Amino acid sequence: MSKNKHVIIAGGKTGGHLFPGIAVAQALMEKDPSTKILFVGTNAPFETDTLARYGFAHKSIISRPIKGKNLFAKAWSAGLVGISLIQALVIIIGFRANFILGVGGFSSFALVLAGRILFRETAIHEQNAFPGMTNRMLSKIARTRFISFKETKGMPENDTTFLVGNPVRRPLNTPLENIKTDDSVLNRINADDFLILVTGGSQGAASINGAFTDAVAMMKETSRLFIIHQTGKNAETQIQQFYAAGDIRHKAAAFFYDMPAIQDRADLVISRAGAGTVSELCIKGKPAILVPYPHAADDHQTANAQFLADQGACIMIADKDLTGQTLLAAIGDLQHNTKKRSDMANAMKTLAMPHGADLIADRIIGANTLKKEDNVPA
Structure with a gap:
């Protein structure tokens, strides 16, 4: 089992993306307190405030999808994606990250892509049976995919796609x-x-x-x-x-x-x-x-x-x-x-799937205990 991992958890903005990431971070800290964890996402107040209350460090990057009704708007959005990729590269190098986990939301795109460019371990977690746009793209880029449903569109189970369920966070115990x-x-x-x-x-x-x-x-x-x-x-x-x-x-x-x-x-x-x-x-x-x-x-x-x-x-x-x-x-x-x-x-x-956070955390730290959850809705 690898110690002293430096893990970036990328994505967030909404609870549906952020809380699974928090659950994995909690599991990592329980298994190996020497793990260094950094969340990278947006500067949305909900995201920054929630992570502060859970005690996790956070950085924000520019994160916008490529969209627009005309060529100029699309070119502007593409330029912002380029800026976010540079930001992601700087963050990964500065944090000395050796594992990047994308949990959804467009802010995860640049981090997972930058991770692949820098030859770091990369993975995504998809919470739904129908992946959002970001994870549909990242499913072709990330080395590993964690899924929550047996039938996840475009992500069949194989040697790099693992059925783990949806990570569920532990209760807060900080006296705030x-x-x-x-x-x-x-x-x-x-x-x-x-x-x-x-x-x-x-x-x-x-x-x-x-x-x-x-x-x-x-x-x-x-x-x-x-x-x-x-x-x-x-x-x-x-x-x-x-x-x-x-x-x-x-x-x-x-x-x-x-x-x-x-x-x-x-x-x-x-x-x-x-x-x-x-x-x-x-x-x-x-x-x-x-x-x-x-x-x-x-x-x-x-x-x-x-x-x-x-x-x-x-x-x-x-x-x-x-x-x-x-x-x-x-x-x-x-x-x-x-x-x-x-x-x-x-x-x-x-129908419960209680081990998602632990299964992903084991994969990240190299515990080699990963197995699929059996009771996953489809």
Whole structure:
């Protein structure tokens, strides 16, 4: 096993890309604390703030796809790609990186390409069954591909493509101010409270926010209810005002940094159906109402949610069918049916893929223990 690895994890901007990278970084530090880790991505506040809270170093580069309606715009974008490649080369050499892992998002493109130019070990991780544009290109460049689904478009299993599942981050254990806030919320929840976690992902989801507040407004019995609502930045004030006007015990915020701990306590989760979310819910065995994002590439979130629904692991509501009434009916069905929630939780656990982060980390440090996960949705 190789010690003192210098690993760059490239990509991010959204939680769906960033959190798998954080999970791999946590696994690397557990296996070999001498590992040096650097995240390279954008200067988006969500990305920089999240990595700071997890204690990982970060650098940003220019990262824009080649696009534009005319030749001049495309030439300008191509020029920016050239600049990002130079930045990537400088970062890799300066950090003395010997492994570059791309986790998606266009900022990963320059780093993985630069890694190949400099003869460093390179890999990508694809979270979805339908890869995004960046990973479609990088699948031809990176030496190794890690996939989360048995049927990942354009990436069949072979000697350089490994089925590992989606890495899931460990809970935060750093005594930062925001963690104390989250803990105090959890400590206010009674043992017999029914805790609903509502989240539209790191960016929030307007349709879920609207339907859920409509459902709450129609609820008749809320004395044993506690709601934790991740609203997204744009809706935070509006939804906080909505709850303030009522008497339901709650915590509403744009984002919760220690989501794993909150998920552990939740009795029911209402969320989108991104690959990261699906993986976390399966590992934790959480009953869920999933509302797939209708504009996801190749509608992959609907495929994720439909697979779970077919196994009896969740209730799926299409975004076009989502209303306060439909959501209230689904919540009521699960809140008052302990057996159904238990059956859903067990179905979730049978689909769990808990070892993704460890399998990727083992490959990076050369532990040679890599094997595929068996229970991967397809």
